[in-house]
Amino acid sequence: MKDITKNDTSHVIKPNKGSEHPSSTDRHRTLIKVQGIEQSFKVGEETVEVLHNSSFTIEEKTFNIIYGPSGSGKSTLLNVLSAIQPPTRGRVEIAGFDIYKYKPEQLAYFRGSQIGVVYQQNYWVSSLNVIENVALPLYFLGKKKQEAHRLAMDALQRIDMAPFAKKSPLLLSGGEQQRIAMARAIVADPMLIIADEPTGSLDTKNGDMIMALLQSYNRDLKRTVVLVTHNMEYLPLADRLIKINDGVCQEMQNDDVGHTTKNLIKDLGDRIDKLAESKRNG
DSSP: OOOGGGSOOTTSOOOOOOOSSOOHHHHTOEEEEEEEEEEEEEETTEEEEEEEEEEEEEETTOEEEEEOOTTSSHHHHHHHHTTSSOOSEEEEEETTEEGGGSOHHHHHHHHHHHEEEEOSSOOOOTTSOHHHHHHHHHHTTTOOHHHHHHHHHHHHHHTTOGGGTTSOGGGSOHHHHHHHHHHHHHTTOOSEEEEESTTTTSOHHHHHHHHHHHHHHHHTSOOEEEEEEOOGGGGGGOSEEEEEETTEEEEEOGGGHHHHHHHHHHHHHHHHHHHHHHHHTO
């Protein structure tokens, strides 16, 4: 496997992640700037348009939620933001730099060192135990085993999962596995944490625990969090909401969060009443 750490990564942005006491101006600095992105895919002879001319910003050290129904383009948008899928058109700036102008090895290093991702489904290496799975991203950044395991143990201790370090992740409960995935996401000390439906397969108790961890990463570690979800009950936790529907993103201002949440709940109640009436009327 090619060691990207031996390539030139000197031009890769390595931003200051913030001190214990950030200034008020730091709180409002733009971290992500999305400008006119579009995403399309060729399927046979047809071109499928998934994202349509969308623009928005995400501020540093904030908790952001991208929400929308299934099939709205959330996963595609997530791939674009997490430096996996370059948009067909438009640009994505993180910390002031268009990330898709990086060379492939620079982009891989940036993604591995500055973006932590939590997926709904965890992709464990079955032959490795918990601490080895958590440490795995660090090997791709050039860390030696001893240092990688030390940092992995620190991440596990932060989420109270250190006693599980030598166990197989496949033998843990769904909630325990997702907490381990949270440790893996922060092990490289990234500036940005992206969580893709991390509570989708969990019960309420474990789901709330994962949300509390994400809030802690934002509040205590001063990290920017982007949560992708269709679960409306979590929307009040956001500093900012980004709605996506039919591939179009709409940015809600901070003071719209509570109002938006109430309207969504009202709309849901109205739809339930309408369906119930339809059933009664045959």
